[in-house]
Amino acid sequence: MSWKHRGRGPRGYHHGDLREDLVRAALELIKEKGPAGFTFADAARWAGVSPAAPYRHFRDRDQLLTDVAKRGFQLFSERLREAWGEGKPTPSEAFKRLGAAYLNFARQEPGYYAAMFESGVPIGDEPELREIADRSFQQLRAAAEILVARMPEKGRPPALMVALHIWSMTHGIASLFARADAARRTLPMRAEDLLEAQTLIYFKGLGLEP
Amino acid sequence: MSWKHRGRGPRGYHHGDLREDLVRAALELIKEKGPAGFTFADAARWAGVSPAAPYRHFRDRDQLLTDVAKRGFQLFSERLREAWGEGKPTPSEAFKRLGAAYLNFARQEPGYYAAMFESGVPIGDEPELREIADRSFQQLRAAAEILVARMPEKGRPPALMVALHIWSMTHGIASLFARADAARRTLPMRAEDLLEAQTLIYFKGLGLEP
DNA sequence: TGTACATCAGTGAACGCGCGTTCACTGATGTAC
DNA sequence: TGTACATCAGTGAACGCGCGTTCACTGATGTAC
Numbered sequence: 001m002s003w004k005h006r007g008r009g010p011r012g013y014h015h016g017d018l019r020e021d022l023v024r025a026a027l028e029l030i031k032e033k034g035p036a037g038f039t040f041a042d043a044a045r046w047a048g049v050s051p052a053a054p055y056r057h058f059r060d061r062d063q064l065l066t067d068v069a070k071r072g073f074q075l076f077s078e079r080l081r082e083a084w085g086e087g088k089p090t091p092s093e094a095f096k097r098l099g100a101a102y103l104n105f106a107r108q109e110p111g112y113y114a115a116m117f118e119s120g121v122p123i124g125d126e127p128e129l130r131e132i133a134d135r136s137f138q139q140l141r142a143a144a145e146i147l148v149a150r151m152p153e154k155g156r157p158p159a160l161m162v163a164l165h166i167w168s169m170t171h172g173i174a175s176l177f178a179r180a181d182a183a184r185r186t187l188p189m190r191a192e193d194l195l196e197a198q199t200l201i202y203f204k205g206l207g208l209e210p
Numbered sequence: 211m212s213w214k215h216r217g218r219g220p221r222g223y224h225h226g227d228l229r230e231d232l233v234r235a236a237l238e239l240i241k242e243k244g245p246a247g248f249t250f251a252d253a254a255r256w257a258g259v260s261p262a263a264p265y266r267h268f269r270d271r272d273q274l275l276t277d278v279a280k281r282g283f284q285l286f287s288e289r290l291r292e293a294w295g296e297g298k299p300t301p302s303e304a305f306k307r308l309g310a311a312y313l314n315f316a317r318q319e320p321g322y323y324a325a326m327f328e329s330g331v332p333i334g335d336e337p338e339l340r341e342i343a344d345r346s347f348q349q350l351r352a353a354a355e356i357l358v359a360r361m362p363e364k365g366r367p368p369a370l371m372v373a374l375h376i377w378s379m380t381h382g383i384a385s386l387f388a389r390a391d392a393a394r395r396t397l398p399m400r401a402e403d404l405l406e407a408q409t410l411i412y413f414k415g416l417g418l419e420p
Numbered sequence: 421t422g423t424a425c426a427t428c429a430g431t432g433a434a435c436g437c438g439c440g441t442t443c444a445c446t447g448a449t450g451t452a453c
Numbered sequence: 454t455g456t457a458c459a460t461c462a463g464t465g466a467a468c469g470c471g472c473g474t475t476c477a478c479t480g481a482t483g484t485a486c
Contacts, residue, residue, distance in 0.1 A: 014429055014481060034330045036246025041472055050431050055474075057429090117385075118328050120244045122392035157411075160398070165379070165408045172382025175327075182332035187374070198375045201367075202408075205415030224448060224462055251439055260464050265441075267462090 019057045021047040026068050027111030034181065035119035040064070062121075066129060069121045072112030073132040079105055080139040087146045092203065095166070098143060099195045102170045103178040110180035117175070140167050150208065157206060169198050229267040231257040236278050237321030244391065245329035250274070272331075276339060279331045282322030283342040289315055290349040297356045302413065305376070308353060309405045312380045313388040320390035327385070350377050360418065367416060379408055 015021065025046035029038035040061045044051045058064040083101035087094045106113045115121065116133070123133050144163035148156050173195050177187045187194065225231065235256035239248030250271045254261045268274040293311035297304045316323045325331065326343070333343050354373035358366050383405050387397045397404065 012481075018429080034246065036244065037330075039472060040474095051472085052432080052474080052476090053430060060473085117393065120247075120391060120393055123395070124392070161404070161407060164397070164404055165411070168382035168386060168404070168408065169375070169379045170382070171386055172378035172380070175385055176378060176381055181330060182334070183327065183330055185333070188370070194371070194374055194378070197371060198378065198412075201375070201415035202412055203415070205411035205413070222448075228462080249439060250441095261439085262441080262443090262465080263463060270440085 015047070015049055015053070018047060018049060018053060021049075022054055022057060022064060023068055023071065026064055026115075027109075030068075030111040030114050030119075031180070035065070035114040065115055065119055066121050066126060068112065069115040069119065070129055070132050072109070072116045073129075073136050075109070075112060076105055076116070077132075077136045077139060080136060084139060084143050087143065091143070091147050091150065092200075092208075095143065095147070095199055095203075096196055098140075099166075099170050099199060100192050103174050103191050103195065106174040106178045107180055113174075113179070114181075117171075137163070137167065147203075147208070151206070155207070162206070165202065166199070169202070170195060173198075225257070225259055225263070228257060228259060228263060231259075232264055232267060232274060233278055233281065236274055236325075237319075240278075240321040240324050240329075241390070245275070245324040275325055275329055276331050276336060278322065278325040279329065280339055280342050282319070282326045283339075283346050285319070285322060286315055286326070287342075287346045287349055290346060294349060294353050297353065301353070301357050301360065302410075302418075305353065305357070305409055305413075306406055308350070309376075309380050309409060310402050313384050313401050313405065316384040316388045317390055323384075323389070324391075327381075347373070347377065357413075357418070361416070365417070372416070375412065376409070379412070380405060383408075 022043050025043040026038060028046065029042055032038075040054055041051045043064065044054050047053075054064070058067065079101050080098060083097040084094050085097065121129070123130055141159065141163040144159040144166065148159045148162055151157075173191050176185045177191045177194070178184070232253050235253040236248060238256065239252055242248075250264055251261045253274065254264050257263075264274070268277065289311050290308060293307040294304050295307065331339070333340055351369065351373040354369040354376065358369045358372060361367075383401050386395045387404070388394070388401045
């Protein structure tokens with residue numbers, strides 16, 4: 001595997017897919033050094049290209065980071081959707097998969113996770129990013145709707161609140177115990193088990209039988 | 211308020227309290243630009259001192275950051291301890307205060323919070339830091355013990371697990387909705403209310419009456 | 421099918437800048453006698 | 454109380470370095486005819 005172009009065949013003057021490769025570079029570098037630890041020049045070097053080349057594709061480092069965050073939310077939405085699997089066979093099974101997918105995303109995609117949640121990229125400033133980010137949450141929201149719909153009509157909690165609760169607990173466990181970097185706290189059990197237990201207790205508190 | 215020494219009286223050749231002032235500088239700069247957005251030189255400038263001066267007090271930027279994290283955990287422990295107030299008048303009252311203290315800490319001390327949880331400072335590498343960080347968690351742990359002790363002996367959940375659950379949900383809400391920077395998600399209610407509702411549901415799921 | 425041309429996506433040299441770090445130094449403070 | 458000296462905590466100049474950014478350029482590719 002050559003340093004210059006990493007096995008995508010010899011390249012001539014044109015790179016061919018620099019935009020994609022810069023995103024890959026960013027992910028790799030964020031993983032290694034944290035969301036603030038990579039530079040535009042770094043990314044160019046990683047892609048085997050002159051330091052001026054990235055300017056053909058991104059205005060600056062921030063725009064690259066924002067793009068990474070967007071792709072991250074996109075991928076995240078898909079992962080959550082697949083995991084939820086329309087709530088089959090039972091919502092609690094599906095919730096278990098959903099939580100596991102969240103934790104796995106944090107573990108396996110540290111570059112995306114950091115760009116999405118800890119890079120300081122302002123979500124609110126760019127409508128497109130905001131929309132994509134919201135879509136991830138809509139997955140949770142839809143799941144909560146289905147869960148709540150199984151309860152007797154009297155005393156149903158608001159689905160939005162339930163979705164936010166699930167999000168919070170999952171995000172808390174992911175950020176503390178399932179992250180890939182040195183800030184991870186040790187845990188005397190699997191993060192999945194901690195989350196599953198918490199979810200069960202929470203559901204029970206809502207009045208749902210298992 | 212002069213730029214040079216910010217109202218702590220005129221100073222001569224010696225600064226008097228540079229170590230403390232560098233910590234203050236770090237907090238201020240982290241708050242403004244994020245945990246990775248400040249430099250050693252920045253901190254020196256903020257304190258009104260030559261760029262070589264910080265080296266008398268800290269080996270490098272990382273050591274300063276670690277020191278900030280330590281102080282952060284120290285302060286955090288105290289805040290949690292005060293808020294818990296030995297669980298009086300009732301544990302659920304006390305838990306409510308505990309959660310609010312956590313959220314307020316995230317909001318009011320963004321510099322400390324970021325240094326503690328999002329700066330990439332490796333907790334495990336320095337025993338002293340680890341010990342201080344653990345102490346914060348022990349506050350939650352002790353609170354969980356008291357809560358669990360109120361339950362009938364049969365079917366008591368492990369206090370450790372309960373403490374981890376409380377930590378996770380509080381941390382999740384703090385990190386998503388009560389942070390002070392641009393990565394904060396909007397929330398259609400007070401973060402405190404979301405947390406309180408979640409805690410109540412969780413406690414109910416554990417079999418505790420309000 | 422060939423050719424001329426426009427456009428695109430890269431180069432590489434150059435620049436100013438701020439950072440980290442070292443160094444011999446010096447002003448201020450504390451202490452022994 | 455005064456003096457000599459050691460120590461401490463700063464200075465400021467200097468250095469090498471890598472980053473961000475611009476620029477005129479050039480090689481490769483696509484397209485009109």
